Amino acid sequence: MPNALYTHLQSVAHRLIGKYGQQGTVTRFSAPDPVEGGEPVPIDYPATLVPMAYQAHEINGTVILAGDVQIYISSVGLAIVPSPGDTVTANGKTFRIINGDPNRYDGVTDVVHIVQGRLAG
Structure with missing residues (x-):
């Protein structure tokens, strides 16, 4: 059963991301x-998100590289949990998801998705 506190935090995060963010796309x-083969088919999911640069002290050259961005994605209305292998389109650029955290503190409610994005090559 969802915890009322986390449901409230989810709505606050959605409101702030909507106010300060932009529309983007998460693509899976x-x-x-398995029988016919073929190419992977991209499925786009519209999302409200905020891309932000990592601070200089967070960039360590191994896990977080220069140019990586931290992307906050509202979980409200998003049909998937963004994860490695997906891409995010923001600011007219496409980022591969390297790491992600749904911030699911009660095991049920995704408060906000925070992912590490790296420019897709």
């Missing part, structure tokens, strides 16, 4: 058909 690539 479906696996090719």
